[in-house]
Amino acid sequence: MSKEVSHQKAAVLGLQHLLAMYSGAVAVPLLIGTALKFSSQQMTYLVSIDIFMCGLATLLQLLRNRYFGIGLPVVLGCAIQAVAPLQMIGKNFSVGTMYGAIIAAGVFVFCIAGFFAKIRKLFPPIVTGSLITIIGLSLIPVAIQNLGGGDATAKDFGSPKNLIVGFLTILIILMLEAWTTGFLKSISVLIGLIAGSLIAAGLGMVSLKPVTQASWFHFPRFFYFGKPVFEWSSCLTMMIIALVSLVESTGVFFALGDLLHRDISEEDLKRGYRAEGLAQILGGLFNTFPYTTFSQNVGLLQLSGIKTKRPIYWAASLLMLMGLLPKIGALVTIIPTPVLGGAMLVMFAMIAVQGFKMLSKIDYSNYQNLLVVAISVGLGLGVSVYPQIFQSLPETVQLFLGNGIVVGSISAVGLNLLFQTKKQPAKVAAN
Numbered sequence: 001m002s003k004e005v006s007h008q009k010a011a012v013l014g015l016q017h018l019l020a021m022y023s024g025a026v027a028v029p030l031l032i033g034t035a036l037k038f039s040s041q042q043m044t045y046l047v048s049i050d051i052f053m054c055g056l057a058t059l060l061q062l063l064r065n066r067y068f069g070i071g072l073p074v075v076l077g078c079a080i081q082a083v084a085p086l087q088m089i090g091k092n093f094s095v096g097t098m099y100g101a102i103i104a105a106g107v108f109v110f111c112i113a114g115f116f117a118k119i120r121k122l123f124p125p126i127v128t129g130s131l132i133t134i135i136g137l138s139l140i141p142v143a144i145q146n147l148g149g150g151d152a153t154a155k156d157f158g159s160p161k162n163l164i165v166g167f168l169t170i171l172i173i174l175m176l177e178a179w180t181t182g183f184l185k186s187i188s189v190l191i192g193l194i195a196g197s198l199i200a201a202g203l204g205m206v207s208l209k210p211v212t213q214a215s216w217f218h219f220p221r222f223f224y225f226g227k228p229v230f231e232w233s234s235c236l237t238m239m240i241i242a243l244v245s246l247v248e249s250t251g252v253f254f255a256l257g258d259l260l261h262r263d264i265s266e267e268d269l270k271r272g273y274r275a276e277g278l279a280q281i282l283g284g285l286f287n288t289f290p291y292t293t294f295s296q297n298v299g300l301l302q303l304s305g306i307k308t309k310r311p312i313y314w315a316a317s318l319l320m321l322m323g324l325l326p327k328i329g330a331l332v333t334i335i336p337t338p339v340l341g342g343a344m345l346v347m348f349a350m351i352a353v354q355g356f357k358m359l360s361k362i363d364y365s366n367y368q369n370l371l372v373v374a375i376s377v378g379l380g381l382g383v384s385v386y387p388q389i390f391q392s393l394p395e396t397v398q399l400f401l402g403n404g405i406v407v408g409s410i411s412a413v414g415l416n417l418l419f420q421t422k423k424q425p426a427k428v429a430a431n
Contacts, residue, residue: 013306014314016190018322019335020347021077021294025054025319028078028289035087036095042225044326049220050078050288052323057279057291058316061272062309070272072256073301073312076279079245079292081403082238086289089234099284100228105238106280106290109246113273116246117266119413123254127412129358130373131251132258134380134408135295136352141385143348146341161203162338169196169342189300189343196339205336215326224287238290240400242280245292246273247409252293255351258358259298260307299347302354368419372412380408 029046038046057076064071090098123131147166148158156162169192176188184191200206253272257264272293279291301307364370383389384404391398401407 007310010308010310011314011318012187012190013311014316014318016187016193017075017297017300017311017315018318019190019193020297020300020343021054021075022051022335025051025077028080028083032083032086032090032289036090044215045218045224046288048218048323048326049224049286050323052220052320053279053283053286053288053291054078055316055319055321055323056282057275058312058319060278061275061293062312062316064271068271068274068278070253070268070275071309072253072260072262072268072272073297073307073309074252074256074293075297075312075315076276076291077294078288079241079290081244082241082290085237085241089231089237093231093234094226094229095287096226096229097231097234099223099225099287100230101234101238101284102290103228103281103284104230104235105242106277106282106284108239108277109242109280110274110277113270113277116273117269119250120264120266120269122413122417123250124416125358126362126369126372127376127409127416128251128254128258129355129362130376130380130412131355131405131409132255132358133352133355133377134384134405135248135251135255136299136348136350136355137377137381138384138404139295139348139351140345143341143344146337146344148338148341150337150341161200161205165196165200165203165205165336166338166342168199169193169339170346172196173343173346185305189347192346193335193339193343196342197335200336200339205338206334208334210334211327217325219324220286222285222287226287228284242277242290244400244403244406245276245290248295248403248405249273249276249293251405251409252295252298255295255298255354256301259302259354295351297347298354299350302350372415372419375415376408376412379411380404383407 026047029043029050033043033046054075054077058074061069061074061076062071063069086098086102089101145152147162149156149162151157172195173188173192176185176191180188197206249272250269253264253269256262276292283289283291359373362369362373381404383402387402387404390401393401
């Protein structure tokens with residue numbers, strides 16, 4: 001049962017959610033802006049307005065109405081799978097073409113939301129459990145990479161300093177989880193991030209330069225980098241990426257439904273997809289990026305035990321405030337990467353464990369169920385590690401199959417349908 005919290009505690013929990021997703025949110029503008037050789041002024045705008053849009057996109061999903069919004073405690077951020085295709089479009093065509101493709105993909109998602117929601121029947125527990133497991137396990141290498149310093153090719157990757165602050169962050173979170181109760185336990189990740197950053201500061205790993213260089217205030221503007229240009233191949237590419245994001249979001253929605261003991265209906269999915277479509281359209285208009293439901297915050301909900309929407313409203317509001325006040329937003333960027341990696345490892349592992357719990361309810365006396373899980377998880381993780389396995393295929397196909405979560409989903413849905421045509425659906429074992 002969800003716990004009710006005061007506004008003060010909800011604000012602190014919201015800050016924890018914000019810190020959990022922040023590095024993933026700013027990674028996309030940093031990667032794309034650097035690849036397209038944006039100036040420092042352009043980068044400042046890009047990062048700050050991107051953070052503002054993360055908050056606005058989250059609000060669209062929270063504010064459930066008859067047209068859009070799934071109404072679950074979810075946080076939206078930039079779709080990392082969009083980085084490579086957006087870099088390609090920006091370099092080969094123009095920045096305007098990049099944003100035209102984002103808008104077109106958003107309209108596409110909004111229009112197909114009702115149709116895509118009808119696939120709910122293709123996601124029984126054996127499929128959703130496999131999908132959630134793949135999401136959690138495929139994110140763990142990202143956490144380990146951050147724990148080592150972020151850049152695996154850097155000379156200081158895995159240095160004693162990085163490992164010390166990363167593992168101390170994990171230890172602090174675990175100690176709080178094991179030896180505290182109530183609110184203090186629910187903000188274990190936030191305390192771990194702060195304590196880890198203080199330890200890192202003592203080792204000379206924290207710089208306040210980003211804060212001193214940031215401006216005090218700016219406001220979102222339509223078409224900051226120019227008007228959108230609609231080029232058919234670029235639009236098609238981003239529509240494919242949007243479908244990838246929808247598959248991932250479906251897994252997150254079902255993971256939350258399982259966590260909250262709530263059935264996710266076709267209508268819920270339709271509203272959720274529409275909210276993501278609107279967020280993408282706004283991303284293109286404000287010259288930011290596609291937005292999708294972030295999976296890392298699911299693990300945080302499970303860790304904190306606070307599953308209401310109030311902290312997420314605070315997270316969304318704080319994101320929008322930080323987007324308008326770059327100096328405040330810059331404060332979060334000084335958290336060292338190994339500290340974030342330590343916290344991520346705990347949260348991502350919790351997502352995987354939630355998938356294990358769902359799969360533990362499956363009846364494995366039916367050998368075909370075992371095959372569905374084994375092959376799907378194996379393919380999903382394999383492609384996550386080596387996405388270049390499809391490098392000989394057309395680039396458009398690569399964009400779709402280079403995502404392990406999508407490949408695992410296709411496998412789980414396809415194999416389950418194949419086996420269910422031969423016999424009645426397997427019974428789910430009792431809890």
